[in-house]
Amino acid sequence: MKIEIDLVSDTATLPTPEMREAIAKASVGDEQRGEDPSTRELCAMVANLLGKEAAVFLPSGVMCNQIAIATLCRPGDEILADVTAHIVEPEGGAAILNNVTVRTIAGVRGIYTAEQVESGIRPVDNRSPKTQLLVIEQTTNRGGGAIWSMDNIEAVTSVARRHGIASHMDGARLINAVVQSGVPAKFFSQYVDSVWIDLSKGLGAPVGAVLAGSESYIKHCWFWKHRLGGAMRQSGILAAAGIYALQNHVDRLIDDHNNARALAKLIKAIPGIRLAWDDIETNLVFFDVENTGYTAKDISERLLTHGVRVGVVSEYGMRAVTHLGIKTSDIKNTGIALAEACA
Numbered sequence: 001m002k003i004e005i006d007l008v009s010d011t012a013t014l015p016t017p018e019m020r021e022a023i024a025k026a027s028v029g030d031e032q033r034g035e036d037p038s039t040r041e042l043c044a045m046v047a048n049l050l051g052k053e054a055a056v057f058l059p060s061g062v063m064c065n066q067i068a069i070a071t072l073c074r075p076g077d078e079i080l081a082d083v084t085a086h087i088v089e090p091e092g093g094a095a096i097l098n099n100v101t102v103r104t105i106a107g108v109r110g111i112y113t114a115e116q117v118e119s120g121i122r123p124v125d126n127r128s129p130k131t132q133l134l135v136i137e138q139t140t141n142r143g144g145g146a147i148w149s150m151d152n153i154e155a156v157t158s159v160a161r162r163h164g165i166a167s168h169m170d171g172a173r174l175i176n177a178v179v180q181s182g183v184p185a186k187f188f189s190q191y192v193d194s195v196w197i198d199l200s201k202g203l204g205a206p207v208g209a210v211l212a213g214s215e216s217y218i219k220h221c222w223f224w225k226h227r228l229g230g231a232m233r234q235s236g237i238l239a240a241a242g243i244y245a246l247q248n249h250v251d252r253l254i255d256d257h258n259n260a261r262a263l264a265k266l267i268k269a270i271p272g273i274r275l276a277w278d279d280i281e282t283n284l285v286f287f288d289v290e291n292t293g294y295t296a297k298d299i300s301e302r303l304l305t306h307g308v309r310v311g312v313v314s315e316y317g318m319r320a321v322t323h324l325g326i327k328t329s330d331i332k333n334t335g336i337a338l339a340e341a342c343a
């Protein structure tokens with residue numbers, strides 16, 4: 001069955017014809033030698049956007065998190081992160097490659113408080129791992145696209161700083177938070193030592209993420225980029241797509257948020273379905289199908305017969321993600337298909 005409406009993730013976005021044109025015209029060189037002009041341009045753009053001195057282009061968001069952990073922690077250190085954080089679960093236990101442990105905080109929708117950070121920090125003694133890195137996910141993925149406020153970011157990172165702990169922002173969907181809140185990206189990122197954005201989610205590029213921080217931090221990150229096999233050659237082919245995305249696909253993210261809200265409204269009206277959170281802040285809609293009498297897998301299979309794909313996140317939990325490949329008319333059709341799948 002052909003998938004006509006793919007809500008499984010905002011990674012389902014395909015490069016547009018205009019983006020492909022930008023890719024075709026990209027000027028390129030050897031990235032590893034610092035000679036790729038398009039990659040250099042992209043990194044300068046993102047460093048400026050995030051208010052940092054420097055940035056480095058990487059193949060994926062997972063590699064950004066991995067390199068941040070490797071650079072900011074030492075073996076035996078511990079990371080503090082929300083229990084739903086991407087680095088905790090769907091990255092194969094990201095900390096393991098660096099012999100680092102993770103202590104989780106039970107926040108609300110992926111967002112925790114300064115008090116929780118305070119009580120999560122280990123005492124400094126010979127028996128405890130050293131709490132070394134705080135991770136903030138903006139927006140929260142498993143928290144349903146919730147946005148961290150600037151005040152809260154300031155509060156949690158100032159506790160960390162007081163204890164000599166570095167802060168890292170997993171900004172896979174930071175730009176969604178920017179567009180929705182009207183707060184410039186650099187305001188959110190000003191409190192963290194390390195921050196990255198994903199180009200291959202809602203921004204719609206095929207590959208890539210950009211990690212930013214101080215000049216010396218990014219210099220150190222380059223060792224890890226190389227060591228992990230993330231140093232590229234004519235990466236301008238990919239960077240051009242990222243530049244195009246940042247120039248053309250940012251403002252339109254608001255359409256995704258409006259579509260997500262419209263979809264949530266339709267979902268809420270279907271008997272047996274419960275939204276995980278009524279308040280849809282950005283582009284992620286989580287819902288529970290237990291009272292339909294079907295499992296999430298059943299519903300997903302039934303939806304596929306209508307050409308609609310929605311993610312299964314647990315036995316009864318599902319996730320629908322809006323993105324540039326989803327039109328407003330797709331939302332109405334998804335609502336109809338989902339009502340039929342639940343009947």
Ligand SMILES: *Cc1c(COP(=O)(O)O)cnc(C)c1O
Nearest residue numbers: 060061062086137141170172198
């Ligand atoms: C998708 C995602 C990642 C990983 O990004 P990739 O580019 O897919 O490797 C990390 N963190 C969050 C919150 C994500 O949603």
